[in-house]
Amino acid sequence: MSDVQQAVIEVRGLTKKFGGLVAVDRLDFSLRPAEILGLIGPNGSGKSTAMKLVMGIEHPTAGSVRLDGVETAGMPSHRIARMGVGLVFQHSRPLERQTVHENIMLGLLPDSLFKLRISKQIRERARDIAAQVGLTGVLDRRPSTLPFADLRRLELAKAIARNPRVILIDEPFAGLTMAEAAVFSDLFDGFRRDGKAVMLVDHNVKSVAALVDRVIALYLGEKIAEGTAAEVMADETVRRVYLGGSIETAARPESSFADRETPLLAVQDLSVFYAKAQALAKISLHVHAREFVSVVGINGAGKTTLFNAICGLLPYEGKILWEGTPLAAVSPARIVRKGVAQCTETRDLFGEMSVRENLDMGAQHQTKGAAADRLAWLFDLFPILKRRQRQQAATLSGGEQQMLAIARALMTNPRLLILDEPTLGLAPIVLEQLSKALETLRQTTQITVLLGEQNVTFALPHADRVYVLDHARISWEGGPDRFAREAESGYL
Amino acid sequence: MSAPRRVPRYVLVGVMVVIAALLPLGVSGYVLGLLTVAYYFGVFSMAWDLLFGFANEVNFGPTFLIGVGAYTAGILDNRYGLPIAVCVALGTLAAVAGGLVLALPALRVSGPYFGLTTLVAVLLLQSLVVVLAGLTGGEIGLTVPDVISISGNTNYWIALGFMLASGSVLYVLSRSAAGLILQASGQDRIQAGALGFNVVKHKLFAFVVSALFSGLAGALLVFYLGTASVGTLIDITVGVQIIIAAVLGGRRTIVGAAIGAIFLIGMTEALRSTGELATFIVSAITLLVVMLFPNGFMGMLSRSQR
Numbered sequence: 001m002s003d004v005q006q007a008v009i010e011v012r013g014l015t016k017k018f019g020g021l022v023a024v025d026r027l028d029f030s031l032r033p034a035e036i037l038g039l040i041g042p043n044g045s046g047k048s049t050a051m052k053l054v055m056g057i058e059h060p061t062a063g064s065v066r067l068d069g070v071e072t073a074g075m076p077s078h079r080i081a082r083m084g085v086g087l088v089f090q091h092s093r094p095l096e097r098q099t100v101h102e103n104i105m106l107g108l109l110p111d112s113l114f115k116l117r118i119s120k121q122i123r124e125r126a127r128d129i130a131a132q133v134g135l136t137g138v139l140d141r142r143p144s145t146l147p148f149a150d151l152r153r154l155e156l157a158k159a160i161a162r163n164p165r166v167i168l169i170d171e172p173f174a175g176l177t178m179a180e181a182a183v184f185s186d187l188f189d190g191f192r193r194d195g196k197a198v199m200l201v202d203h204n205v206k207s208v209a210a211l212v213d214r215v216i217a218l219y220l221g222e223k224i225a226e227g228t229a230a231e232v233m234a235d236e237t238v239r240r241v242y243l244g245g246s247i248e249t250a251a252r253p254e255s256s257f258a259d260r261e262t263p264l265l266a267v268q269d270l271s272v273f274y275a276k277a278q279a280l281a282k283i284s285l286h287v288h289a290r291e292f293v294s295v296v297g298i299n300g301a302g303k304t305t306l307f308n309a310i311c312g313l314l315p316y317e318g319k320i321l322w323e324g325t326p327l328a329a330v331s332p333a334r335i336v337r338k339g340v341a342q343c344t345e346t347r348d349l350f351g352e353m354s355v356r357e358n359l360d361m362g363a364q365h366q367t368k369g370a371a372a373d374r375l376a377w378l379f380d381l382f383p384i385l386k387r388r389q390r391q392q393a394a395t396l397s398g399g400e401q402q403m404l405a406i407a408r409a410l411m412t413n414p415r416l417l418i419l420d421e422p423t424l425g426l427a428p429i430v431l432e433q434l435s436k437a438l439e440t441l442r443q444t445t446q447i448t449v450l451l452g453e454q455n456v457t458f459a460l461p462h463a464d465r466v467y468v469l470d471h472a473r474i475s476w477e478g479g480p481d482r483f484a485r486e487a488e489s490g491y492l
Numbered sequence: 493m494s495a496p497r498r499v500p501r502y503v504l505v506g507v508m509v510v511i512a513a514l515l516p517l518g519v520s521g522y523v524l525g526l527l528t529v530a531y532y533f534g535v536f537s538m539a540w541d542l543l544f545g546f547a548n549e550v551n552f553g554p555t556f557l558i559g560v561g562a563y564t565a566g567i568l569d570n571r572y573g574l575p576i577a578v579c580v581a582l583g584t585l586a587a588v589a590g591g592l593v594l595a596l597p598a599l600r601v602s603g604p605y606f607g608l609t610t611l612v613a614v615l616l617l618q619s620l621v622v623v624l625a626g627l628t629g630g631e632i633g634l635t636v637p638d639v640i641s642i643s644g645n646t647n648y649w650i651a652l653g654f655m656l657a658s659g660s661v662l663y664v665l666s667r668s669a670a671g672l673i674l675q676a677s678g679q680d681r682i683q684a685g686a687l688g689f690n691v692v693k694h695k696l697f698a699f700v701v702s703a704l705f706s707g708l709a710g711a712l713l714v715f716y717l718g719t720a721s722v723g724t725l726i727d728i729t730v731g732v733q734i735i736i737a738a739v740l741g742g743r744r745t746i747v748g749a750a751i752g753a754i755f756l757i758g759m760t761e762a763l764r765s766t767g768e769l770a771t772f773i774v775s776a777i778t779l780l781v782v783m784l785f786p787n788g789f790m791g792m793l794s795r796s797q798r
């Protein structure tokens with residue numbers, strides 16, 4: 001049994017702090033040969049950081065990582081790589097001037113300054129690896145001419161070139177079609193049969209469930225569950241993190257909005273491509289004036305892409321209508337002046353400016369009196385910002401930064417406020433404060449809100465309608481009260 | 493496509509080398525002198541391209557390396573009357589040592605800070621030369637009693653041979669296995685590290701190689717010109733010329749950098765009759781080429797061949 005087998009990776013008390021933020025908090029886990037472990041967690045849960053700590057790309061603040069009993073915490077990544085750990089990156093940046101063959105050979109080269117010629121063995125070995133991952137047909141092509149799935153294969157080929165005993169794979173199936181994902185699954189299964197220890201890092205259990213032997217779930221840097229895929233999916237804490245507990249909803253019926261004929265915002269058959277990967281596939285949705293609409297979906301589902309398309313920041317196919325007029329030919333700056341304000345996932349604050357200066361930036365196009373009124377109203381909505389007026393934005397806590405980002409967006413007096421993952425990496429207590437502020441907005445103003453979230457608990461209570469975005473498509477739409485019954489099971 | 497069969501590249505290069513070698517038979521001493529300087533500048537630019545094109549580090553201080561090599565060699569000759577070969581060897585060594593001192597701390601700070609550090613190094617060297625006027629000749633310049641040769645033809649051939657040899661070494665290095673690792677380190681240092689490559693080691697090596705050729709070329713140039721001055725070897729504008737030449741010729745090609753340098757010096761000279769306008773015209777051409785063909789002359793060439 002694999003249980004008696006010695007672990008190849010032994011992680012104990014692993015902790016990583018970025019300034020005041022604890023990204024990984026006293027994490028323990030082990031990884032055995034011939035096993036596939038799933039490390040899952042919502043965005044900001046620390047799973048990517050944990051993976052980088054094992055690879056040595058980040059150095060832990062405390063704790064230990066042992067590779068076959070040897071302490072590797074604090075070692076540079078090239079030494080850890082040479083000890084037998086490989087990482088398959090999600091975003092590939094292959095050498096564009098070299099062929100696929102040469103790119104694979106790169107992974108086979110010794111770390112020498114004086115090695116000028118590439119030996120015949122290396123050429124042959126690279127050919128073998130290409131055959132193993134299914135790149136034989138494109139060996140002499142440049143990476144830029146490859147389809148997306150082949151680029152992923154190339155990343156895989158480079159990572160396994162050194163024949164690592166441990167393979168860490170970041171978002172193994174992101175951007176792949178079902179058929180391609182099945183082929184990759186077989187490859188990963190092959191690694192397991194070869195006795196390698198494999199760790200898949202992903203957002204949800206569903207995508208890796210069929211493949212993994214064990215799953216560890218992270219939330220806010222801590223391990224919240226461990227077990228088989230089925231056990232973790234059934235775990236109470238996991239369900240609460242992904243789905244929330246009982247949710248009280250207060251949706252207003254769609255018939256209650258005045259602009260039923262021509263909604264404020266209508267998206268029709270919208271498709272967006274990033275080079276080769278399809279980020280949105282013919283999605284349609286609409287938002288009425290004064291309505292609160294939530295778009296829920298795991299990271300990578302296409303939420304941010306949707307919002308960027310609405311704001312005119314991306315080329316797209318299909319139509320986006322604002323009060324019935326197409327926005328395709330309108331510049332991003334004019335879209336903002338029409339009344340669209342986006343609060344991005346990354347918050348995009350001016351970190352070196354004070355809280356007050358950030359807010360003033362949002363009031364550029366307003367008269368002094370109007371701006372002052374608005375400021376007073378916003379300080380009412382977010383009292384903490386009033387106390388922190390003169391503090392530098394970069395030194396605020398995560399929650400305060402999020403409030404400032406929302407306040408700055410509201411400062412422009414928008415008609416439509418787009419909120420992209422406001423809960424990202426925030427503690428539950430902060431979520432409550434944000435939640436209250438949203439409810440106040442809904443009760444007391446004329447504003448329309450389009451909210452993108454992976455946190456269903458946060459997204460549902462204020463929503464009048466909900467769309468579920470799954471792998472570039474809208475897979476469900478309806479009222480928040482129906483969500484638990486109809487959409488929840490597919491979401492984990 | 494019925495495009496004419498393309499001439500193999502090595503034939504093209506061979507023909508150009510033969511023509512260049514035979515030039516002393518046909519052109520004036522003035523033009524030869526100009527080309528001699530241009531060839532040394534070609535080496536400066538090629539050495540710079542190894543850092544920018546392959547290691548992806550913008551070195552704003554190529555003249556720091558050149559200046560250290562040139563002034564060390566010049567001072568040793570001027571003060572102690574050492575043989576030229578010894579002066580050149582020690583000058584090169586000094587440039588490599590100076591490069592190491594500069595790059596070791598600078599390579600740890602990634603991003604724009606590397607470039608800024610190298611920029612400051614140039615200013616430091618420049619003021620050092622002025623402050624130590626007794627040793628360096630200060631703003632007037634340093635005169636060296638010895639020259640490589642008094643024959644213009646010999647000087648020309650030495651410069652040509654030196655450029656070809658340096659270019660070959662740099663080219664082979666850039667296309668080698670180690671060059672592949674260097675490119676990977678330049679493009680994505682995190683991934684290169686995860687593949688088992690010591691990124692700092694490879695970048696440092698590239699810097700040392702760049703310093704070696706810059707210093708060597710600088711030292712040789714002093715013994716061709718017979719003088720060393722801040723204005724011709726160290727000034728920021730000289731560094732800018734070297735950078736422009738490399739970008740103009742085509743990033744990540746090595747060969748392009750030399751072509752760019754020869755073009756730049758040749759054009760400036762050809763337009764000398766236009767007086768003050770010359771710099772303006774050359775700059776405008778550079779701007780156009782860089783905007784329309786970001787890959788420079790070599791990029792234009794490979795595109796037209798496709």
